[in-house]
Amino acid sequence: MTTFQAEIFNKKPSDPKNKPDQIIKALALRQGQSIVDIGSGGGYFSLRFAKIVGEKGRVYAVDTNQKFIDFISQRAREKKLNNIYPILAREDRLDLQEQSLDVIFMRNITHHLSNRTQYFVNLKGFLKPDGKIIIIDYKPSKSFNFSGMFGHHVAKETIIQEMEDAGYSLEKDFDFLSKQHFTLYSIP
Numbered sequence: 001m002t003t004f005q006a007e008i009f010n011k012k013p014s015d016p017k018n019k020p021d022q023i024i025k026a027l028a029l030r031q032g033q034s035i036v037d038i039g040s041g042g043g044y045f046s047l048r049f050a051k052i053v054g055e056k057g058r059v060y061a062v063d064t065n066q067k068f069i070d071f072i073s074q075r076a077r078e079k080k081l082n083n084i085y086p087i088l089a090r091e092d093r094l095d096l097q098e099q100s101l102d103v104i105f106m107r108n109i110t111h112h113l114s115n116r117t118q119y120f121v122n123l124k125g126f127l128k129p130d131g132k133i134i135i136i137d138y139k140p141s142k143s144f145n146f147s148g149m150f151g152h153h154v155a156k157e158t159i160i161q162e163m164e165d166a167g168y169s170l171e172k173d174f175d176f177l178s179k180q181h182f183t184l185y186s187i188p
């Protein structure tokens with residue numbers, strides 16, 4: 001993957017139409033927190049999170065694509081962000097320290113997961129007791145667009161049910177994104 005291709009990949013999340021500033025505000029991140037961005041892609045959100053959590057915080061940028069991992073590593077070096085830890089993950093699981101995370105962030109990735117409920121169960125071990133999981137994904141659509149044509153979507157009700165089955169409670173349901181749902185969960 002060239003830098004140019006990865007930059008293109010970052011165009012969508014950074015587009016003001018997709019409300020990245022509002023998403024970040026809703027997360028209410030604080031300095032010193034640890035967050036994982038699962039399916040980090042070109043790293044648009046990981047890089048922004050790194051600035052917010054600061055030197056005492058940590059951002060794990062996790063993806064199954066080595067080229068994205070290399071790109072994020074390069075970007076972090078260029079921007080002198082020493083708190084980003086790019087990690088190549090397997091499709092069905094990731095290895096992080098137990099009870100180490102304040103926030104797990106997943107944007108436009110849950111539709112890729114084959115056994116979501118089990119994946120969500122596995123994530124629980126990485127969260128601190130008061131940790132949160134944020135899930136943003138495309139709403140089902142029959143429109144003639146990328147997510148509609150390629151099945152890159154999952155219904156909000158499906159995600160809520162699967163997260164409840166995995167042992168989480170829905171805490172917030174944000175409705176300011178037009179094409180995506182955005183929900184936040186905690187461990188009861």
Ligand SMILES: C[S@@+](CC[C@H](N)C(=O)[O-])C[C@H]1O[C@@H](n2cnc3c(N)ncnc32)[C@H](O)[C@@H]1O
Pocket residue numbers: 009010013038039040041042044062063064065068089090091092106107108109112113
């Ligand atoms: C549509 S992109 C979203 C990128 C980024 N989250 C964003 O919002 O711009 C989905 C990303 O998830 C990655 N991915 C797919 N399956 C994955 C898995 N099981 N674990 C981690 N990353 C995965 C892909 O390589 C890709 O970079």
